[in-house]
Amino acid sequence: MYQNLYVHIPFCQSKCGYCSFYSIPAAGKELFEEYVSSMERRMAGCSIAGAFDTVYFGGGTPSALPTPLFERLFLAVNAYFEIAPEAEISVECNPETIDEYKGALISAFANRISLGVQSFSQDMRTFLGRNANDHDVKNAVKIFRKYHINRLSIDLIYAIPGQTLAGWLEELKIAVDMGFEHISCYSLTVEEGTPLAEAHGVDVVDDELSAEMWHAAGEFLRKYGLRRYEISNYACVGQECRHNMNVWHGGTYLGFGPAASSFDGKTRWTQAHDLRKWLLSHSPEIDEISVDCRADEILAFGLRTADGWTEAQWNSLLPEIRAVLPWEAIGAHKGVSELREQGLLLVEPGHIRPSDQGMAFWDNIAAALI
Ligand SMILES: C[S@@+](CC[C@H](N)C(=O)[O-])C[C@H]1O[C@@H](n2cnc3c(N)ncnc32)[C@H](O)[C@@H]1O
């Protein structure tokens, strides 16, 4: 019934200055064991028909878990769920948390690693409050390659104060030279309440430079065979993240762990954003979405991707979605017509996708459709 499994590991070694995701810095260590035991119990009590096409261990920092506890989590997923033979299994890792032993364990279970590097410049990393150094990054890559991981992704942040366009392209060149098959690039966002906002205010990002860097990244990476397939994601052919592609195209997902969301095709629900409340089994927050809104949302999220929707993809959605928004009606959708006139959407027979401008201004697409 669910296509995708998401496992949220809410621990980090320390809190990065910019991050507003729910995660607990090292102080949460005493709860590692309790968290894993609770995950085991919840997974054991869950009976799911059918095999998962993807599994995604996200965070926080999954690799912050000590190796023996990580192993228990992997074993629980294997014991209590059916995973398709060709499933994509991704794990987010921070370089400084990877040693030979943990790298070997993760590589034995997963086939795709997403490495949070953020920047190759020590000055930028210091500004962001990141712990890894150059050696940690090279070492993590070496270990994963040694254990035959051939789907290695890197997360980079751009538009960091002090970073120039040339400096950003230099970062991308290093990532390309290191052989990453997939690159995620996020413009720095500084949210209220984060240490970075308190130290420098929320307006430190130059939006014009950020837009310039986004365009430049697309052109630069294309020359090296990595195509922008979603607003923030670039990949060599066949290396796109299947988990995220499924989710952007309205796929169902089952989430475990604090702050994890689930979607069964009709309702979305999110677990407590608090480890202690989650351990005490506080009820999840339920988001009932009318079928009309769901159809609009699914349409908009698929348009985050460069290829948008084909007729066949749309027709594989739940019948009730297609009943309220049949493929034939999408071209006449009020929002779609406006966006087409603005040059943000390209509509052809059997295919609808965002233009380059549409990807750059996806918020306008979302506002017009949802
Ligand atoms: C939730 S984090 C988890 C990955 C891992 N803990 C790490 O930090 O490397 C996923 C990614 O979101 C991006 N991210 C998080 N907060 C951000 C922010 N305020 N601005 C830009 N990118 C951000 C970072 O690139 C990060 O790698």
Ligand code: SF4
């Ligand atoms: S960016 Fe990643 S490592 Fe940093 S605090 Fe957020 S989740 Fe943790």
